[in-house]
Amino acid sequence: MKKFFVIGNPIEHSLSPKLHNYWIKLNNLTAVYDKKKLNISELENFIKELEEKKIDGINVTVPFKNSVIPFLGKLSVEAQRTQSVNTIYLRDGTVIGHNTDIEGFELAIKHTNYDVVGKKVLILGAGGVSPSIIVALNNMSAKKIFISNRTQSKAENLKKTFNEIEIVKWGTIPDFDMIINATSLGLKNDENISLDYSKISPEKFFYDVIYNPSETNFLKSAKKNGNKIENGKKMFIYQAQASFKIWNNLEPQVDNKVMELLN
Numbered sequence: 001m002k003k004f005f006v007i008g009n010p011i012e013h014s015l016s017p018k019l020h021n022y023w024i025k026l027n028n029l030t031a032v033y034d035k036k037k038l039n040i041s042e043l044e045n046f047i048k049e050l051e052e053k054k055i056d057g058i059n060v061t062v063p064f065k066n067s068v069i070p071f072l073g074k075l076s077v078e079a080q081r082t083q084s085v086n087t088i089y090l091r092d093g094t095v096i097g098h099n100t101d102i103e104g105f106e107l108a109i110k111h112t113n114y115d116v117v118g119k120k121v122l123i124l125g126a127g128g129v130s131p132s133i134i135v136a137l138n139n140m141s142a143k144k145i146f147i148s149n150r151t152q153s154k155a156e157n158l159k160k161t162f163n164e165i166e167i168v169k170w171g172t173i174p175d176f177d178m179i180i181n182a183t184s185l186g187l188k189n190d191e192n193i194s195l196d197y198s199k200i201s202p203e204k205f206f207y208d209v210i211y212n213p214s215e216t217n218f219l220k221s222a223k224k225n226g227n228k229i230e231n232g233k234k235m236f237i238y239q240a241q242a243s244f245k246i247w248n249n250l251e252p253q254v255d256n257k258v259m260e261l262l263n
């Protein structure tokens with residue numbers, strides 16, 4: 001029996017077990033995917049279990065995507081660039097850390113039928129997911145990436161790695177085509193990002209990394225103003241698909257049933 005885990009803290013909310021176990025069953029695999037809440041001091045021993053082949057794969061979520069790195073043997077190019085690991089596996093005796101959030105975001109945008117080529121994109125937030133989004137936007141040939149974060153020093157830190165991004169002050173809105181909420185604002189239903197929507201013309205694309213709630217106030221207001229909107233559900237599904245593919249050597253399908261599973 002193959003064993004997979006998603007680790008994080010908190011972890012109760014994670015929908016990864018639901019999605020992976022659905023695909024496991026659909027493909028008649030002898031495997032189980034569980035969630036595990038860990039403290040930072042427990043990371044090293046848990047990853048050792050993968051090295052000892054007691055575990056077959058690990059997904060990593062908030063807040064450990066960076067803190068697992070010292071315990072890995074090798075990073076993929078994507079994980080190295082973002083310093084963010086969400087997928088761990090063993091290959092020829094080496095524990096490898098990879099990042100499938102980049103691919104998840106790219107596929108999500110592709111399946112939303114939005115063409116990023118030549119677009120100006122404003123990212124709100126400089127937390128854990130932002131480096132993955134920057135790499136994905138660069139891969140998709142965005143023309144310009146602005147970043148705005150409440151704590152400006154964190155945006156400045158990101159710029160050390162991604163010199164091409166332009167920092168804008170929190171609360172300032174530059175001219176953009178696409179805006180991405182990569183903050184945690186909106187996870188609670190009453191949370192709002194203070195944007196002056198009247199100053200934003202209606203043909204923009206509003207993307208929220210959050211998918212639960214399915215429509216944050218950020219997306220609700222944008223929709224009311226006539227903008228195209230999309231939540232983070234497809235990104236979540238496609239990052240999971242990429243992990244599943246690495247561990248099980250087969251590509252699980254993404255269809256309406258999978259989309260409904262996570263409602």
Ligand code: ATR
Binds near residue numbers: 127149152182184185
């Ligand atoms: P971390 O900052 O530890 O990487 P995260 O969940 O990946 O955690 O990121 C949280 C993001 O949401 C950050 O960009 C954070 O901004 P700060 O760097 O200023 O903390 C942003 N965020 C969270 N609460 C916020 C709030 N009330 N107003 C504005 N931004 C907020």
